[in-house]
Amino acid sequence: MPIPILMPALSPTMEEGTLAKWLVNEGESVASGDVIAEIETDKATMEVEAVDEGVIGKILVADGSEGVKVNTPIAMLLEDGENASAIEGASISAPAEAASKVEVAEQPTPAPQSAPAPTSTPSPSVTPISAVAGERVKASPLAKRLAAQAGIDIAAIQGTGPGGRVVKRDVEAASSGAVGLTPATATAEVIPLRAPETMPTDLGVKPGTYEEVPLDGMRKVIARRMTESKQQVPHFPLTVECEMDHLLALRKELNAKADGAYKLSVNDFIIRASALALKKVPGVNASYAGETMLLHHHADIAVAVAIEGGLITPIIWQAENKGLQDISESMKDLAARARDRKLMPEEYQGGTFSISNLGMYGIKEFSAIINQPHGAILAVGAGEQRPVVKGGALAVATVMSVTLSVDHRVSDGALGAEWLKYFKGYIEDPVTMLL
Amino acid sequence: MDEETKLSMTKVFDLVVIGSGPGGYVAAIRAAQLGLNTAVIEREHVGGICLNWGCIPTKALLRSSELYHLMQHADEYGLSASGVTFDLKKIVARSRKVANQLSTGVNFLLKKNKVTLIEGEGKLKGKGVVSVTKDGKVEDVSAKHIILATGARARTLPGLEPDGKRIWTYKDALVPEDTPKSLLVVGSGAIGIEFASFFNTLGAKTTVVEVMDRILPVEDAEISAAAQKAFEKQGMAIHTGTTVEKLQTSKTNVTATLKDKDGKTSTLTVDRVILAVGIVGNTENLGLEEAGVNVDRGHVVINEWCETGAPGVYAIGDVAGPPWLAHKASHEGVICVEKIAGVKGVHPMDTSNIPGCTYCWPQVASVGLTEAAAKDKGHKVKVGRFPFIGNGKAIALGEPEGMIKTVFDEKTGELLGAHMIGAEVTELIQGYAVAKTMETTEADLMHTIFPHPTLSEMMHESVLDAYGRALHI
Numbered sequence: 001m002p003i004p005i006l007m008p009a010l011s012p013t014m015e016e017g018t019l020a021k022w023l024v025n026e027g028e029s030v031a032s033g034d035v036i037a038e039i040e041t042d043k044a045t046m047e048v049e050a051v052d053e054g055v056i057g058k059i060l061v062a063d064g065s066e067g068v069k070v071n072t073p074i075a076m077l078l079e080d081g082e083n084a085s086a087i088e089g090a091s092i093s094a095p096a097e098a099a100s101k102v103e104v105a106e107q108p109t110p111a112p113q114s115a116p117a118p119t120s121t122p123s124p125s126v127t128p129i130s131a132v133a134g135e136r137v138k139a140s141p142l143a144k145r146l147a148a149q150a151g152i153d154i155a156a157i158q159g160t161g162p163g164g165r166v167v168k169r170d171v172e173a174a175s176s177g178a179v180g181l182t183p184a185t186a187t188a189e190v191i192p193l194r195a196p197e198t199m200p201t202d203l204g205v206k207p208g209t210y211e212e213v214p215l216d217g218m219r220k221v222i223a224r225r226m227t228e229s230k231q232q233v234p235h236f237p238l239t240v241e242c243e244m245d246h247l248l249a250l251r252k253e254l255n256a257k258a259d260g261a262y263k264l265s266v267n268d269f270i271i272r273a274s275a276l277a278l279k280k281v282p283g284v285n286a287s288y289a290g291e292t293m294l295l296h297h298h299a300d301i302a303v304a305v306a307i308e309g310g311l312i313t314p315i316i317w318q319a320e321n322k323g324l325q326d327i328s329e330s331m332k333d334l335a336a337r338a339r340d341r342k343l344m345p346e347e348y349q350g351g352t353f354s355i356s357n358l359g360m361y362g363i364k365e366f367s368a369i370i371n372q373p374h375g376a377i378l379a380v381g382a383g384e385q386r387p388v389v390k391g392g393a394l395a396v397a398t399v400m401s402v403t404l405s406v407d408h409r410v411s412d413g414a415l416g417a418e419w420l421k422y423f424k425g426y427i428e429d430p431v432t433m434l435l
Numbered sequence: 436m437d438e439e440t441k442l443s444m445t446k447v448f449d450l451v452v453i454g455s456g457p458g459g460y461v462a463a464i465r466a467a468q469l470g471l472n473t474a475v476i477e478r479e480h481v482g483g484i485c486l487n488w489g490c491i492p493t494k495a496l497l498r499s500s501e502l503y504h505l506m507q508h509a510d511e512y513g514l515s516a517s518g519v520t521f522d523l524k525k526i527v528a529r530s531r532k533v534a535n536q537l538s539t540g541v542n543f544l545l546k547k548n549k550v551t552l553i554e555g556e557g558k559l560k561g562k563g564v565v566s567v568t569k570d571g572k573v574e575d576v577s578a579k580h581i582i583l584a585t586g587a588r589a590r591t592l593p594g595l596e597p598d599g600k601r602i603w604t605y606k607d608a609l610v611p612e613d614t615p616k617s618l619l620v621v622g623s624g625a626i627g628i629e630f631a632s633f634f635n636t637l638g639a640k641t642t643v644v645e646v647m648d649r650i651l652p653v654e655d656a657e658i659s660a661a662a663q664k665a666f667e668k669q670g671m672a673i674h675t676g677t678t679v680e681k682l683q684t685s686k687t688n689v690t691a692t693l694k695d696k697d698g699k700t701s702t703l704t705v706d707r708v709i710l711a712v713g714i715v716g717n718t719e720n721l722g723l724e725e726a727g728v729n730v731d732r733g734h735v736v737i738n739e740w741c742e743t744g745a746p747g748v749y750a751i752g753d754v755a756g757p758p759w760l761a762h763k764a765s766h767e768g769v770i771c772v773e774k775i776a777g778v779k780g781v782h783p784m785d786t787s788n789i790p791g792c793t794y795c796w797p798q799v800a801s802v803g804l805t806e807a808a809a810k811d812k813g814h815k816v817k818v819g820r821f822p823f824i825g826n827g828k829a830i831a832l833g834e835p836e837g838m839i840k841t842v843f844d845e846k847t848g849e850l851l852g853a854h855m856i857g858a859e860v861t862e863l864i865q866g867y868a869v870a871k872t873m874e875t876t877e878a879d880l881m882h883t884i885f886p887h888p889t890l891s892e893m894m895h896e897s898v899l900d901a902y903g904r905a906l907h908i
Contacts, residue, residue, distance in 0.1 A: 140874030142849050149847065162780065168849070168874050 002057055002082060004073035009151050010039065010046050010345060017217050018066045019074060020045060022059060029055050030077070037074070040217055045341045054079050066214055071151065139166035146171040218310040229372050233288075234408040237367035237379075238416045242427040244383045244398040250430045254324070261325075266383065267303070267357055268328040270402075272433050273426035274378055275299040275319035278353055281419040285352050286410040287373040293410045294373075302351035302371060303331065305338045312338045313371060315351040324434075359383060365401035375410045376419075379403040400427070446551075448474045450775065451565050451578035452768075453557035453721070456483020457490075457761035458752030459584030460541050460550075462768030467548040469776040474576060475550055476557035476567055482538040483586055484753075485761040488606050491537055493629055495530035496609070497794050500636040504796070511833060521637065523614055530609065559722035563747055580747050580775050583721065583728075583735060584768065587714040587753035590733075594681050595621065595710055601689045602682060602708045605630065615639050615706035619691050621679050623650035625793040627711030628662075632795035635671050642672040642703060644693060649675055651793060653758075655805040655854040657820075661838060662856055665797050682708060716754040739783035741771035749775075763789050787852075790868045792861035797837055800864035803852030803871055806842050815845040817877075819901025821893045823857045825908045828888040834858035839897040841867075848876035853897075859890055866894055877902060 007017065018040040030036055030050040037048045057078040061068055068074065137155050139147070143166045147154040150171065157174045159166035215223065244266070251264055258264075278285040278299040287294040299320045302313035314334035316327055337343050356368045357380040368379040383400040390397075402423070406416040426433040449471035452459045459475055460482065466473040480487040499521070509516040545552050553576065555569030564577045589604040591597065597604045603611075608630050616639060620631040623645035635641040643650060643666070649659040650666075650673060663673055676696035683690040690704045715733040727745040729736040735750035737743055743750050749771050752764030766784055773781045790802040809816050823829040823837035837857015844851055853867035870880055877898055885895040899905045 141876045141879050142847065142874035145847055145876055160780065160782070 002076040002078050003052055003054065005036075005050070005075040005077055007061070007068045007070050007072045007074050008039070008048060009070040014070055014217075016067045016069045016220075019061050019063065019068050021063050024056050026056050026059055029053075040341070050077070052077055052079075055082075057082070066216070137166065138164055140168065142168050143171045146175075150175045216309060218312070222310055225372065226369050229369050233370050233372065235367070235370060235405045236408055236413065236416070237403045237405050238413065238420055239365060239367075239401055239403040240420045240424050241386075242400050242402060242424045243388070244400050244427065247427055247430040248383075248398060262328050264324050264328050265331075266359070267355075267380075268324050268331060269427070269430060269433070270355060270357065270378075270380055271301055271303065271316060271319055271327050271331070272322075272324055273423050273430075274353065274355060275301055275316075275322075276426055276433055277419050277422040279320050280422045281415060283411045283415045284376050284404075284406065284419045286375040286407075287352065288375070288407055288409040289373070293375075296352040299353060300351045302348070302354040302374065303334075304354060304356040304368075305335045307339050307341070312343065312348055313351065313354060314338050314343055314348050353377070355380065359400065365403055367403045367405050370405055370407055374407075376404055376406045376416070378423075379405065445564075446474070446574075446576045448472050448551070448576060448578040450474070450580045450582065450772070451476065451557070451576055452582045452584055453565065454483060454584035454586055454717075454752075454754075455481045455541065455545075455552070456584060456586050456752060456764065457485045458586070458764030458768045459483065459582070460545060461765040462582055462584060462751060462772050463550045464544060464548045465769045466772045466776070467550050469772065469778065471580075471772070471776060473550045474553055474578070475545060476553045476555060476565065476576075478554070478556040480538055481545070481552065482534075482541045484588075486537045486541065487534050488609060490761055492530040492534045492609050493605075493633075494794055495533040496526060496633050497629065497796070499526040499529065500633050501796060504636050508833075523611060523637070527610055556720070558720060559726040559728070559745075559748065578747075580749065582741075582768070582771060583723075583743070583748065583750040583754055584752050584764070585717040585721065585754045587716045587759060589710060590713040590715045591710065592712055595679060595712065597710055598684065601684050601706070602710065604710055608709050611707075617705040617707075618642070619644065619679075619689070619703060619705040619708045620711060621708065622711035622713065623647075623652070623673075623675075624711060624713070625651075625791070627709065628666075628793055628795045628799075630709050630711065631671060632666070635666070635669055636796065639706075640670075640672075642674065642705065644677045644679055644691075645673070645675045646678050647675065648696075651799060653791070654793075654799060654801055655840060655852070656807060657838070657840060658799055658801065658854045658856050662795070662797070662799055665836060665856070666795075669796075714753060714759055716756070718754060740774045741767055758786070758789060758791065760789060760791060785872075788868060788872050790864045792864065794861060797834075797857050798860045799856050800860040801852065801854040802864055802868045803850065804842060805852055805854065806840070809842050809844075809851045814851060816851065817843040817845050817901040819843070819897040819899065819905070821896040821900055821905060821908060823890075823893065825896070826888075826890060826893045828890050828892070829858065831888065832858060832890075839863075839893045841894075841897045841901050843877050843898075843901050848878060850875060850877070850880070853894075857890075863891055863894060866891060 010017070020038040020040045022037050024030055024036045031053045032051055034050045035047045036050050039046050039048055054077040057076040059075045061072070061074040138159060139154050140161065144154055146168060147157065152171065152174055154166055157166050157170050160170055161167035247266070247269055251266065251269065255263055282295050285296045285299055287296065298318040300315050300317050301319045302315045304311050304313050316322065316330055319327060322330070334343065334347065352374060354371045354374050354377040356377060358366060359380055359382040362382050365381040366379050368377045370377050379402065381401040383398050385396050386399040388395050388397045388399065404416050404420055450466045450473045452463045452473065452475045455475045455477040463473050463475045485491065503519065503521050506516045506519045542552070553567055555567035557565045557567050559581065560566040560575065563579060564575055565581055567574045567576060589597070596602070597607065599607050605626050614637050615634065618634050618639045618641045620627045620641065620643045623643050627643065628651060631641050631643050645652070649656060650663050651659050667673060674693060674695065678694050679691050680694050680700065681692040688704050688706055689708050690702055691708065692700055692702055694700045716735060718730045718733065718735060723730055723735065726748060728743045728748055734756040735743055735754050737750050737755045741749045741751050741755065751767040751771050753759045755767070770781060770784055787803050790800065793799040804812065806816060806818055819841040821839050824835045829835055829837070834857060837860065838855070840854040841850065842852040843849065850867065850871050853864065855864060880895070880898040883895065885892045896905050896907055900908065
């Protein structure tokens, strides 16, 4: 029987993706491990490898197709001795053995040795959809495990066991395509606060006065996650001004001694100062998790990087344990690969705190939206010469405004203020952060 | 007499079951519960072979032999019992009494559920009609649905025919007049091994011949090996890979010609022979051919809903093929009836969830795939084992020999099979049968709390061992 090749879930949050490009044609033989397609996910472009060998019998989803739902068959693979006619009658309407049929190409991960596996970071954002909804899915333990291994949402499977319990045969039927899953809308309904589909006609915009641009995967994720955050998270912003002159001088001094080995940016200092401040005030390094909050052991700092068409937040894992040079090198590498959309999911998923820096665009100050499950985000404005009062007299100093947006569910104003006090201390007396 | 009048004289039922063994009577009771007007036709004993000539009376015999064995070893427990003997007539009488008590019980259950019991021999006679013959008189009953539950009988092979005197089937072996001094048991399945164990314990010099390369061939190979070792320690002689070519009876004994796998023949002279080379379905004189019911190699051919292909005719239990187990027959009966009655959510039987028990000493029990079968099916497996010697209760009982083995799928943690040998394992296996039917994984079994001190703790340890976590070994 022809084997359906399915749209893989390349990250836990991925619901759909763009099939950017096929690298094989119909009729072409593939061996296990051959790269057969490129898929643009939420935030990166990934290569997809064939797991089974055979001949590509039919490509079901064309190059450039957007919004391809995870687990949708994208092509049919013919096994030895089969010809294309075998595809007729083979069910292609339902997901088959999801992730088992395609694998994301293993790319060497440049993440530092000390980086924890992403799964070790408790992250509500990767909680299974069914659990988010709080609905108990009746399923046997084996069925749950089989569904998880096949990448199928068990809540979408019709159970045939006692009392509608989902049992092994149901998962096997779902993954073999013998029976359909419940309609996708059933799954969609249990996702809370999902951004409503907006019709252009509902916006009151005159036809012909605009160009309609489809949202890519990244734009959709940004739209959804930011909407969720603004709706769910009670943000409050706290702003302080930090004098930068000592830091700029230290930076100049260190870079002069680098002899080309490194070039520290102001942002590298900000990352380090944030990490140290998070260790001083652990209450800010926290995630809201319903009945509990998670106080993170490490300061895993996500840094927003603007890329074409959106942004992505690669993570400096355990930033409190990294020196300036280490941070600087990691950041350069991550930012470069982020722009090429070559980051691995574990390099941008998770984290405990974020930094968004718009200083280079001349923004004086702003407040940023928290990237859940982080407990806070630091918005960094431009360092610029401003008049300051020192000892009762006017003086000129290089001043940077930073605004910490805090999730009020996990920390309060005084705690945020304390964090900023430490942060400001490190920035204004930067030698202390070299300790 | 016009057709209408004739029809009105015929008893009309929703369902007629031919045979009242554990398949037939359970099907009938379930049908009655579901509101079907039901009749059962029985030619001999209500309760069938199981209650009268199989499962139950053998358990009664084996209980006697177990107590006899224990009394012989009373001093090991600090007790004294001298001059321990047995009276075989009394042992057999007790066994018959137990069988009769249960047969009466089934009669009562049928009555209580308003199932009509028709005595006589049933035969299909045209669509929806069964003729019942009793003492030469024939009566027709009609039913929309007819279930064949006629069971099976001992298989005989050419040259190996029972005579009821020196060459026995299980039925003769259940009512022996005296204990043979020496005994040959042909076939080492559950029936053969149970009789071998019974008579060996009572002092008969017992030899078992098995054509396959190991005894209890449906069990896991490790269990077969452990069983053989235990039986040989008890003095039983076991010849595997061996066939019985010929049985020559004289006035006083039987001489068997044995042929081993290399073709070498030898002779063995014994008092009695028990033939236990399988069973064959009771498919004769049922009008099957005329009704269009297919029979293949002595068994009625059915689909997953026990349908025979002839409209309105179903078959369950031994007559419909292996495994020849009473509980399989009962479960088939329930599935078949529920399907007929249109009960929602009925599923075909998953044969991998049928446990099997052999009440020899030591006992053997299993459910699901053997390790070899699991591998043949392409599973990568994790195997756990735990010996009785590591279990406190087993040692306190004086039963330190035996083992519990579990087989899991490495990838999914599915419990594929469980295999046991040792004291009381026939009572333990149900724990794994529940776990398997509920589709638990190793994680659930590990998190289950097993009471201390019990033999069941070994079930926990075996699972832990499969994942390198056993605590008491």
